[in-house]
Amino acid sequence: xxxxxxxxxxxxxxxxxxxxxxxxxxxxxxxxxxxxxxxxxxxxxxxxxxxxxxxxxxxxxxxxxxxxxxxxxxxxxxxxxxxxxxxxxxxxxxxxxxxxxxxxxxxxxxxxxxxxxxxxxxxxxxxxxxxxxxxxxxxxxxxxxxxxxxxxxxxxxxxxxxxxxxxxxxxxxxxxxxxxxxxxxxxxxxxxxxxxxxxxxxxxxxxxxxxxxxxxxxxxxxxxxxxxx
Amino acid sequence: xxxxxxxxxxxxxxxxxxxxxxxxxxxxxxxxxxxxxxxxxxxxxxxxxxxxxxxxxxxxxxxxxxxxxxxxxxxxxxxxxxxxxxxxxxxxxxxxxxxxxxxxxxxxxxxxxxxxxxxxxxxxxxxxxxxxxxxxxxxxxxxxxxxxxxxxxxxxxxxxxxxxxxxxxxxxxxxxxxxxxxxxxxxxxxxxxxxxxxxxxxxxxxxxxxxxxxxxxxxxxxxxxxxxx
Amino acid sequence: xxxxxxxxxxxxxxxxxxxxxxxxxxxxxxxxxxxxxxxxxxxxxxxxxxxxxxxxxxxxxxxxxxxxxxxxxxxxxxxxxxxxxxxxxxxxxxxxxxxxxxxxxxxxxxxxxxxxxxxxxxxxxxxxxxxxxxxxxxxxxxxxxxxxxxxxxxxxxxxxxxxxxxxxxxxxxxxxxxxxxxxxxxxxxxxxxxxxxxxxxxxxxxxxxxxxxxxxxxxxxxxxxxxxx
Numbered sequence: 096x097x098x099x100x101x102x103x104x105x106x107x108x109x110x111x112x113x114x115x116x117x118x119x120x121x122x123x124x125x126x127x128x129x130x131x132x133x134x135x136x137x138x139x140x141x142x143x144x145x146x147x148x149x150x151x152x153x154x155x156x157x158x159x160x161x162x163x164x165x166x167x168x169x170x171x172x173x174x175x176x177x178x179x180x181x182x183x184x185x186x187x188x189x190x191x192x193x194x195x196x197x198x199x200x201x202x203x204x205x206x207x208x209x210x211x212x213x214x215x216x217x218x219x220x221x222x223x224x225x226x227x228x229x230x231x232x233x234x235x236x237x238x239x240x241x242x243x244x245x246x247x248x249x250x251x252x253x254x255x256x257x258x259x260x261x262x263x264x265x266x267x268x269x270x271x272x273x274x275x276x277x278x279x280x281x282x283x284x285x286x287x288x289x290x291x292x293x294x295x296x297x298x299x300x301x302x303x304x305x306x307x308x309x310x311x312x313x314x315x316x317x318x319x320x321x322x323x324x
Numbered sequence: 325x326x327x328x329x330x331x332x333x334x335x336x337x338x339x340x341x342x343x344x345x346x347x348x349x350x351x352x353x354x355x356x357x358x359x360x361x362x363x364x365x366x367x368x369x370x371x372x373x374x375x376x377x378x379x380x381x382x383x384x385x386x387x388x389x390x391x392x393x394x395x396x397x398x399x400x401x402x403x404x405x406x407x408x409x410x411x412x413x414x415x416x417x418x419x420x421x422x423x424x425x426x427x428x429x430x431x432x433x434x435x436x437x438x439x440x441x442x443x444x445x446x447x448x449x450x451x452x453x454x455x456x457x458x459x460x461x462x463x464x465x466x467x468x469x470x471x472x473x474x475x476x477x478x479x480x481x482x483x484x485x486x487x488x489x490x491x492x493x494x495x496x497x498x499x500x501x502x503x504x505x506x507x508x509x510x511x512x513x514x515x516x517x518x519x520x521x522x523x524x525x526x527x528x529x530x531x532x533x534x535x536x537x538x539x540x541x542x543x544x545x546x547x548x549x550x551x552x553x
Numbered sequence: 554x555x556x557x558x559x560x561x562x563x564x565x566x567x568x569x570x571x572x573x574x575x576x577x578x579x580x581x582x583x584x585x586x587x588x589x590x591x592x593x594x595x596x597x598x599x600x601x602x603x604x605x606x607x608x609x610x611x612x613x614x615x616x617x618x619x620x621x622x623x624x625x626x627x628x629x630x631x632x633x634x635x636x637x638x639x640x641x642x643x644x645x646x647x648x649x650x651x652x653x654x655x656x657x658x659x660x661x662x663x664x665x666x667x668x669x670x671x672x673x674x675x676x677x678x679x680x681x682x683x684x685x686x687x688x689x690x691x692x693x694x695x696x697x698x699x700x701x702x703x704x705x706x707x708x709x710x711x712x713x714x715x716x717x718x719x720x721x722x723x724x725x726x727x728x729x730x731x732x733x734x735x736x737x738x739x740x741x742x743x744x745x746x747x748x749x750x751x752x753x754x755x756x757x758x759x760x761x762x763x764x765x766x767x768x769x770x771x772x773x774x775x776x777x778x779x780x781x782x
Contacts, residue, residue: 381614443618443619444621446621447624450618450624451618465694465695470587470695470696471591471695473590474587474588474590474591474594474695481590525590526588526589527583527587527588527592528583528589528592528635528636529636
């Protein structure tokens, strides 16, 4: 699928994404007061679990687990978090941007891996999305949070869009280098826009008298309208 | 295993079960205040995770993930929950009956799939039960509950009985259509009886001075006896 | 890998470890007020999940699920816990020693299984560790705790050391009986020392003004020094 691509470039991007995801896992571990081992495990979980889940669901042996470079990168991310977590907490913005880059790479390589194994377009979108968000879901389950990606923020939607662009291009017979780049760029930019404007996916329309959900821009606008009326 | 069966009928039953399980997942998502994406994910998890876990444990590529009909059904269940959750909350009874039908179909098809792949009878019972209850366990973990099927109610026992009937019949050389129907019917009716009479599996005998567990019929009867004595 | 070994001895040790892990799962189930089914499920999860996860990650069908002896042992552990949990709670020490033996057996057989399937040394260490601690992590997730092995105590480190001894010996061309025994012994003794002296893996250095973590010997010593100064 990504044959037109320079394999070294893909590897480097993938390792950068894995490292960024590892930092996010390590920080969650520090916040949950885990010990050093737990912090490294959480870094590894967030960096690798999405791709491992994808491979298990496709029915192939997980690739990252057999590649020392990925293991070294998540181990390094865990140790860096242990040592530098106060600096990382202050540098939320750069970490978020790196995380968005990781999401963009993962959704595209995830979808491409699925297409390489002859799965359909819809399955490729699902597996690309799982590659992108699976690690974060497991992170939240392990530190006993309801997965944030299921609750709020614009995190899964960019991944779905990026994977969809790759799968649709493949479906249409375009297997070149252009559409994966386009998919990753779309995912990256939408994710950044979501961070910048605090966008959220809406919840179920609340007709049962439940109090309104904590919401982003739209919610704030609605509340303002309510107050002024 | 289910060769005597009309494949279309099995498919339809399986899709109905998947839809019912999807509704249960979607409702859990609405209650946990997830966003639209989270609600659809929870519907997919409850509808598909049991069968996917079964396939991974057998060592075959998950079938439902490669079948657009299952994906469409769980997606539909998620969207229906988003739009109609107040109506679904009011209609607990029909939803519970559909869920019981799903459990009945899943435990039988799960056990049959295991037997088709030459696993033993005990393994077939375990995998049939996992097919039936796995999605609900994952649903509760994701919304940060202790899985209800492990705590209370008569949910796993009907699935075990249904799967046991199928596995025992296979062991005895009966591979026809009768015993799967019997197993599904037994599971369905025992589950309905459990709902109707609020039956529970007892907990460990409480000799350590722990206060008694909240219990169903039997517990209420015991409490009444205690008060009157 | 463990070819020099008496297979019956390995099986017996493995079943003893599975039983000990099953007791730990059953006790967690009793404490979380699960019903009888839930207690047996938790015993099975802790006894089997580590090895099943290892097999899925290697890409082979889970072996224990196809072996009635393992299923009988975890089922038995669950039932024993149900009946005898007050006695087991009082006998924490013997149960902990059995659990340490289980950890020692699991990390060694886990690493050996990975090496048998031609994975590298680092992967073998990771998979040996997962075999040892995976069940306990899943146990804690199911009863809604942050996994204790990620937070405190000296539990994963002994498993890593045991698996490392096996993998390093294999790497160096020693495939005999000596190093697996040595690895298991090292894991067992370090785990016991950890229990005896309440050793903990340190957390991330706390430079952000977070209050100090609850700690073992080292922490107590530090607090004493602080008070006396």
